[in-house]
């Protein structure tokens with residue numbers, strides 16, 4: 001049984017994770033940390049990590065960027081593995097995360113869902129075909145009106161994935177109101193919309209001459225992130241210091257071996273991932289994700305036939 005500390009336990013994500021962990025025999029939340037301690041949970045809640053003396057194997061963090069420095073210091077000192085999910089970290093904080101990974105196991109992902117983690121890989125392949133053909137790349141993300149950081153960490157991760165595939169030759173444009181000029185070919189526009197209770201929606205748009213291709217991922221519930229985080233915590237507990245990501249988690253327990261396949265077979269066509277992905281989504285006990293893969297499945301078929 002993995003013993004986890006839930007950092008940010010009384011927030012929206014902390015509560016969803018607490019509910020999922022309570023039904024999971026392989027993990028137990030043994031303590032929670034939150035500046036709001038008044039809410040009752042099945043475990044003790046402390047206002048800060050330094051007050052918490054409960055033995056644990058891993059920390060799951062969904063809190064606030066302002067809370068992350070203290071969290072990293074504590075985890076480094078205690079050699080406590082940490083699943084770091086809070087978004088909106090500064091460059092300085094990201095450097096600190098890397099330093100922490102030299103002292104303990106760190107898994108950071110701006111998006112813990114399987115659908116997004118697979119999309120990160122698919123976009124690399126799409127960008128390598130579409131960008132040289134002159135397609136402009138734009139990302140639009142939508143989230144609920146309580147989200148404080150913008151653009152989302154996921155939108156940046158999607159852009160980073162594309163940029164990495166293109167040899168880091170692109171730059172990001174967040175606001176076009178300050179200047180009156182045409183977009184340049186090497187920019188990725190990233191726009192954020194905030195409203196209502198939207199859980200999370202990301203469109204990656206490849207706009208070419210007379211055709212537009214859109215990759216869309218829609219999250220219908222926070223449970224998709226929570227399940228990924230719980231899975232990641234079970235994976236990370238007991239691991240040596242170092243840097244881990246969701247591809248490692250997916251690879252280890254074979255759900256559904258997408259990552260292993262992509263890593264081991266560079267020439268593997270992602271068309272073949274479509275049926276297992278659908279099966280996974282159908283089999284999932286929470287049918288909250290509708291990653292709109294059907295459209296790019298058709299697109300990819302078209303691209304494959306064009307490339308032949």
Ligand SMILES: NC(=O)c1ccc[n+]([C@@H]2O[C@H](COP(=O)([O-])OP(=O)(O)OC[C@H]3O[C@@H](n4cnc5c(N)ncnc54)[C@H](O)[C@@H]3O)[C@@H](O)[C@H]2O)c1
Pocket residue numbers: 007008009010011012013014033034035036047048061062063064065066067084085086087088109110111112113225
């Ligand atoms: N990586 C992912 O897949 C993913 C998914 C969803 C949300 N997130 C991110 O996780 C974070 C939390 O999201 P949420 O929707 O649960 O937010 P939330 O505001 O509902 O919850 C955050 C909780 O952290 C607590 N907190 C804030 N500062 C603290 C501090 N200094 N010490 C202790 N507790 C503190 C707050 O009191 C609150 O209860 C955000 O950054 C969000 O963007 C990441």
